[in-house]
Every structure is written in C-alpha cells, then in structure tokens.
Amino acid sequence: MPKRLVNSLNASLERWLPEKRLFLRSDDATRFVRLRPATQLLALGAVTTVFGWTLVASSILAIDAVSSGNSRDQVTRVQSAFEQRLAELSQERDARASEALAAQNRFTVALDQVSEMQSKLLASEEERRELERGLKVVQSTLRDAIAERDTAKQQTAEAQDSDSTDRSEEFAVALDILSGELRNTATDRSQARKEAEEAKLAAQELQVERDQIIARNDQILTQLEDAVSISIEPLDKVFRSVGMDPDDVLTTIRKGYSGQGGPLNPISYSTRGDAALSQGETKANKVIVTLDQMNTYRIAIEKLPLAMPVLDSFRWTSPFGRRWGRMHEGVDMAGPVGTPIYATGDGVITFAGRQSGYGNLIKIKHELGTETRYGHLSRIRVKAGQRVSQGERIGDMGNTGRSTGPHLHYEVRMNGRAVDPMSFIKAASNVQ
Incomplete structure (x- = not known):
C-alpha cells in the first residue's frame, strides 16, 4: 500500500518535477542516482x-535591536524629564525658602518697631505721670499760698486795729510780695x-x-504663617510616603537637638492694648513653632537615604516585590561592570564583604532606623566601621553572587524590614 501511494504521488508530480538522473562515472564503471519527483519535492x-x-x-x-534602541531612547527621555522636574522642584523650593526668609525679616523689623513704639509709649506715660504729680504739687502750693494770704489779710486787719501806720505799710509790702508769688504760681499751673x-x-x-504697626504686623504674620504652612506640606508627605510617622520623626530629632541656656532677664510690657499684643504674640509663636517643625524636618531629611546609588546610564531590570514565587526585597539597576556606586545617605559601614546570594555586599546604617544594601559588586571601596557621606563612591557594579548579568541590587530597610526603595527615590522629588 505505501509503495502504491508513492508511485501515485510520483505520477502526479511528473508533470512539474520530471524524473532526473545523476550519473557518477569512474574509471571502470558508470553509475547513476535516480531523483524521483517525490524526492525532488522533499528536497525543495x-x-x-x-x-x-x-x-x-x-x-x-x-x-529586537530596534526595540532595544527605542527602550534606551525612552529611558533617556524619561531620565531627562525626571531631572528637569527635579530642577523645577528645586527652584520652587528655593523660591518658597526666599519668601519665608523675607517674611521672617519683615516680621523681625516689625517686632523691633513695636518694641520701640512701646518704649516711647511707656516714656510718654511716665512723663504724663510726672506732670500730674507736678500739677498736684502746684495745686497744693497754691492752696497753701491762698491760706497764707487769708491768714495775712486777717493779721493785717488785726494789725490795722491795734498797731500803728508803720505796721500797716509792712503788711502791705508783704501782701504785694505774696500776690506776686500767687501770680507766678497761677502762671506755672497754666503752663503745667x-x-x-x-x-x-x-x-x-x-x-x-x-495700632497701625500692630495691624501691619498681624498682616505680615498671617502671610508668613500661610507661607510656612505651604512649605511644610511636601515635607510631611515625604515621611508618610516612605511609611514613617512624622510625629515620631520630629520627636526623635528633637531629642538630639534639645539644648537650651543663657541668662534670663525680666521683661516689662505696657498694660494698654494687651489683647492686640497677645494676639500678635500668639501668631508669632505659631509661626516660630511651624518654622521649628520645618527645620526639624530638614534635619531629618538630611539623615534619610534619598539619593540615587547609580548616576550613570542604567536599566531598571527588576522591581521590588514577588518574583519567581519568592520575595525580591530590592530593585535591580543593570549597567556595565565597573559603573560607580554611590552612598545614598550619610551613615556608617556595618558590613563590607562577600555574602551568599548577594555576592560582594555593602551595608550602611543610617539614622532614624534605616539601612541600605548594595549587592553583586565587582569591587568594594570601603571598610566596616568607616563613616561615609551622601554621594561618596563606595564600590563598582559587578556580577558576583546569584546574578544573571552585571547589575546593582539596591535595598532599603527600616528597623530591619525591607521596604520599596522607589518610595525613597520618589520622595526625594518632593524636597528638591
């Protein structure tokens, strides 16, 4: 049956693929190979x-080559847009800081003016009290002079009845002198x-x-309060975005910056307009508290690992999360062997050596309970116990440990628990 089918197939294909023979000649014989239509069809x-x-x-x-080129171009454009956005946010932050500083300077000038006007008011009140005391003294003197005049008149009348004309002249001279003193006293009283x-x-x-200065001061304080409130919001979002409680962060920072001192001198205030002054002082205290909070946030941000570990060109090859049925506790950044790796924040090197899975590994302990890890390095440039600063080169990218190609495995841990490093990288855009 199969032979019959093959013969039938050859007969059908004979029209398009006629049978061919391949002759092989030797010295003493000639042979040929028959190429049937089915064989030719199979070869074709x-x-x-x-x-x-x-x-x-x-x-x-x-x-694949074209797609790879497009991916690199897209990464380049995304990186350029990201850097431009960082620059714009940095300019906006500087503008906000300049406005807050200018408002603070205006607030200081206003406080100085209020203090000066308060001193003048106290001096004028003291002068008024002195004038009132002088007026009372003049009135008392005038009453005494009037009493003496009445007494003198009575004595003169008695003297006129009992004494001689000479005594009358003496009393008349005394009365003239007393009248002159009374006129002078009246003049002084009018002047007073x-x-x-x-x-x-x-x-x-x-x-x-x-009152005008207090009103201007209140307006300045309101503007300053609005400015610092707007400036504090992105700082608060930074810590919430990385899973940290802002209140706990502020408490921790203030424990390390709690020194006070200096001589304490008594101060005095005017008893007039206390309500307006108290309202202004309340606003000023609120602004000072908010500025202190903003400054505390700034200190805390300087202690977080917010910088990029790779500044040269690279590819994001693996995100944070589950991968191949297991937890990938960091992000992977692929690049050539020897690409510089930098510390993302100030801290102390707690480990610098080889560790299973990670290959060559560096661990940096930062403040506020954070730690960063840099794995698969080809070279380690730091030692355990060494203190490093943000942006300092600590090693080179490599392919050591469990790795399919040269890349950096970057981890961020908070109190020993791995968190997504992208939350810290994205949070950095809110403070640039």
Missing part, C-alpha cells in the same frame, strides 16, 4: 524551510496744664501709630 521543501527559518530569525534579531494736654495728644498719636 527542506531548502524552503531553511530559507524561511533564516529569514524569520533575521527579522526577529533586527526587531498746657504741657499735660500736649502730652495727652502725643500719647494718643502714639497709640494710633502703635
């Missing part, structure tokens, strides 16, 4: 298959009243000017 099919496979493989390689009125007018003018 094999040649066509090989040619098609070669064409498809070449197309796949070409498409005039000065008291002028002092009251000056005090009222100082009060109006003081």
